Amino acid sequence: MKTRDQILESADQLFYQQGYEHTSFSDIAKAVRISRGNFYHHFKTKDEILHAVIDLRANNTRAMLEEWESGHEDPMARIRCYLQILLTNGSNISLYGCPVGTLSSELAKLDHASQGDAVGIFTLFREWLGKQFSLLGCGSDADALAMHVLAWSQGVATLVNAFPDEAFVLREVNHMCAWLQARVSDPGKAGL
Amino acid sequence: MKTRDQILESADQLFYQQGYEHTSFSDIAKAVRISRGNFYHHFKTKDEILHAVIDLRANNTRAMLEEWESGHEDPMARIRCYLQILLTNGSNISLYGCPVGTLSSELAKLDHASQGDAVGIFTLFREWLGKQFSLLGCGSDADALAMHVLAWSQGVATLVNAFPDEAFVLREVNHMCAWLQARVSDPGKAGL
DNA sequence: GTCTATACCTGGATAGAC
């Protein structure tokens, strides 16, 4: 693997686990086992690494969404794929929170130029979920429903980071699935 | 006002707006208009300030919860007080997120000793909400319902920080109020 | 492409005069 890619991979992980600002060049250099100097041959500034990491994450996200889409005909099943991450990636989330949400909120506080790019990853999920709701015939509510699902799952991620508790996540995911079913089969009764 | 309190107040604000790590002594000193040296007369380390800020926030939170409790007989109305913050404090939340959630998740990434104290503020809300649900006769589900409300509101805060949109918050708060009503009057139908 | 050496700055923290 190319050094550049190794840097990117390590930075991606460290930014997630320690936060962007708290991660220094030394941290990344140590992880990749290169010298700090070598570093600058590949990336001129720390911001440049961040930009590349966000780009990487966006591409990975796009690939994942496409996979879910080609793997399931039923839009409901696709949305359930999204909800399942809370369980399959549960241990990371309880340690470090949601990678999308925590980065976006860190950059918001830093007033960082790349915050918009970070939010862009949220947008990928938002539009993808919206599309699924459209396919389910939710037409004009599709985007609102997408935002609702995003918010709900974000909240679960934040809370399980504060109170590590698998049972809580399981309960909420089941609740979300039940709500999804009810909402689609009978929009009136399920609210929103 | 005593200098110590001014430091605390400024630190509280800056930690919220810029994050704990991103806020330097110089930033606080500049805000309070004292020299950096003077600083150490009041607090020996940065961690000590953080500790005091969390303490301050916890006390403010306790006072607010008591106010809501003494101001309303109906537990449902009390819970609605909690949900209303999303609207009354909307502009701050869309700029900086939820003070409780963002601090707790920042400290989690820093692996900071005070993370537990920050989560303690979450616990104040959690237990208070649980108590209200108990009073509403939700008995064994009280804590799960409290966690659900916390997660939901946290998620809305995170999302509106990424996508500033008042209408979204209003929609979600109304949705929460409706869910609350339905859930309490007919536990079976409303799920969870 | 990779290294060492180094410049430069800002951060937290201390000492001591007033």
Add this chain to the structure above:
DNA sequence: GTCTATCCAGGTATAGAC
């Protein structure tokens, strides 16, 4: 209680040898 002066560690970033 408040200040100035100062220390030291660590951060980003650069230059230049290999």
